[in-house]
Amino acid sequence: MQITSAQRLDDGVLERAFTLGGIPGLLWTPEGASASAPVPLILLGHPTLGLRRMYPRLVARARHSAAEGFATATIELPGSGDRPGWPALDRARADLRRAMQAGEPVSDESVDALILPLVDKAVPEWQAALDAFLSLPEIGGPVGYSGGVISIGIRLAVVEPRIVAAGLFAGSLVPRTMFEEARRVTVPLHVLLQWDDEGNDRQAALDLFDAFGSKEKCLHANMGGHTGVPQFAGEAAVRFFTRHLKGVRAVRPAADVS
Amino acid sequence: MQITSAQRLDDGVLERAFTLGGIPGLLWTPEGASASAPVPLILLGHPTLGLRRMYPRLVARARHSAAEGFATATIELPGSGDRPGWPALDRARADLRRAMQAGEPVSDESVDALILPLVDKAVPEWQAALDAFLSLPEIGGPVGYSGGVISIGIRLAVVEPRIVAAGLFAGSLVPRTMFEEARRVTVPLHVLLQWDDEGNDRQAALDLFDAFGSKEKCLHANMGGHTGVPQFAGEAAVRFFTRHLKGVRAVRPAADVS
Numbered sequence: 211m212q213i214t215s216a217q218r219l220d221d222g223v224l225e226r227a228f229t230l231g232g233i234p235g236l237l238w239t240p241e242g243a244s245a246s247a248p249v250p251l252i253l254l255g256h257p258t259l260g261l262r263r264m265y266p267r268l269v270a271r272a273r274h275s276a277a278e279g280f281a282t283a284t285i286e287l288p289g290s291g292d293r294p295g296w297p298a299l300d301r302a303r304a305d306l307r308r309a310m311q312a313g314e315p316v317s318d319e320s321v322d323a324l325i326l327p328l329v330d331k332a333v334p335e336w337q338a339a340l341d342a343f344l345s346l347p348e349i350g351g352p353v354g355y356s357g358g359v360i361s362i363g364i365r366l367a368v369v370e371p372r373i374v375a376a377g378l379f380a381g382s383l384v385p386r387t388m389f390e391e392a393r394r395v396t397v398p399l400h401v402l403l404q405w406d407d408e409g410n411d412r413q414a415a416l417d418l419f420d421a422f423g424s425k426e427k428c429l430h431a432n433m434g435g436h437t438g439v440p441q442f443a444g445e446a447a448v449r450f451f452t453r454h455l456k457g458v459r460a461v462r463p464a465a466d467v468s
Numbered sequence: 469m470q471i472t473s474a475q476r477l478d479d480g481v482l483e484r485a486f487t488l489g490g491i492p493g494l495l496w497t498p499e500g501a502s503a504s505a506p507v508p509l510i511l512l513g514h515p516t517l518g519l520r521r522m523y524p525r526l527v528a529r530a531r532h533s534a535a536e537g538f539a540t541a542t543i544e545l546p547g548s549g550d551r552p553g554w555p556a557l558d559r560a561r562a563d564l565r566r567a568m569q570a571g572e573p574v575s576d577e578s579v580d581a582l583i584l585p586l587v588d589k590a591v592p593e594w595q596a597a598l599d600a601f602l603s604l605p606e607i608g609g610p611v612g613y614s615g616g617v618i619s620i621g622i623r624l625a626v627v628e629p630r631i632v633a634a635g636l637f638a639g640s641l642v643p644r645t646m647f648e649e650a651r652r653v654t655v656p657l658h659v660l661l662q663w664d665d666e667g668n669d670r671q672a673a674l675d676l677f678d679a680f681g682s683k684e685k686c687l688h689a690n691m692g693g694h695t696g697v698p699q700f701a702g703e704a705a706v707r708f709f710t711r712h713l714k715g716v717r718a719v720r721p722a723a724d725v726s
Contacts, residue, residue: 405678405687416674419689420663425691426691426698427690427691428688428689428690428691428698428701429663429687429688429689430686430687430688431677431686431687431689432685432686433682433683433684433685433686440684440686442707442711443686446704449700453700
């Protein structure tokens with residue numbers, strides 16, 4: 211992980227930009243996080259709009275999480291932002307958009323063509339980034355995953371044992387095969403649903419919530435469209451992570467973090 | 469309102485039992501509530517099991533609310549507890565129970581026969597009780613309604629302008645006509661749904677949530693059966709009332725409460 215810039219925000223949060231194997235990313239740590247006082251980590255998921263465009267929303271989530279004692283980190287998604295283009299993904303997205311704008315039903319094949327390659331490529335990248343984040347002495351774990359493309363969150367929750375809790379946003383198209391993966395998720399889940407999300411099938415979101423195998427899962431549905439998540443819903447999500455990432459054993463043994 | 473007993477609980481909460489027009493009730497006020505520092509009020513709804521049987525759960529909700537600065541109050545439902553029996557209601561309940569235990573579909577008529585007379589009789593009683601509660605100098609408003617038979621909460625939210633926010637529990641049978649009343653509810657709503665509630669139709673609960681006319685409404689769905697509401701869900705409900713009953717104008721003009 212090569213740090214490319216670092217700045218201290220006015221609330222004491224340290225923001226570092228980095229690249230990792232050519233992938234740009236951002237890391238925020240609360241003031242006071244150190245080798246002797248390592249903090250839990252929340253991976254911040256985001257849509258495929260590029261980190262630059264998502265920055266205002268990401269830094270707001272990072273500051274809010276830091277105030278509760280969490281480090282946060284994110285990496286650019288494949289084909290997004292400053293990363294090399296991914297023509298096949300762009301074509302799949304354009305095809306899907308065209309169908310939706312024409313009022314045609316969205317086919318399973320077109321959802322699969324957009325989401326499944328993205329999940330397959332992104333998830334190992336997030337796992338490699340997690341290795342790097344947890345190698346920093348000021349980050350101790352445990353680790354949560356929050357938001358972004360929900361299928362990436364589902365796959366990560368299934369394959370990555372270091373993730374102990376996930377906050378998911380039922381706001382993107384979900385391939386049918388992800389419902390099977392959802393049944394294998396067992397970590398506590400906090401699922402946000404915007405009741406009138408224009409780009410989202412509400413019944414599919416409810417079916418997906420029902421499918422999750424987790425013993426503890428809660429659904430918070432609020433009024434409004436995709437970008438209208440109320441502030442109190444964001445606060446409830448942070449409280450979910452506080453319940454599950456604080457006061458539990460860190461990823462590394464205690465002898466290693468002291 | 470005739471106070472029949474009063475005791476100070478160990479956390480300083482004042483618990484008073486009363487009767488009002490022959491209806492027994494309970495009132496809890498936080499330590500420090502006074503004519504010069506009147507507090508908002510939450511009406512505590514409950515099922516038709518009688519106040520005596522519900523007391524442990526009611527007092528827990530009252531203490532939790534008092535810790536956030538709210539008075540709470542409740543009255544016995546018609547036909548329940550120490551109030552005179554209501555044979556027609558008992559028959560309707562027995563008929564419904566028999567049908568459910570026999571695995572028969574629950575008819576609209578049988579739900580109507582149980583719920584509608586109860587709502588018609590209970591709601592004016594709660595309104596009269598509210599008059600009495602708000603006449604106490606230490607209770608200033610605003611007023612919220614929380615829990616209990618959801619159809620009573622819906623009707624109260626429609627007909628009682630002093631109720632400015634309602635926390636409802638999607639845990640009882642709802643007559644079809646209440647869906648029409650739900651459309652006329654405009655106050656902020658916080659709806660709890662137990663995802664695996666054995667006595668509740670999940671799809672009907674989701675349809676009811678969709679029907680509410682309120683611009684701000686949130687649904688919190690959690691795992692487990694009817695009585696398995698997790699502690700954090702109760703805390704979220706209190707936070708909802710804090711958002712809506714604190715820092716807003718009291719029912720009585722400021723000149724009247726000082």
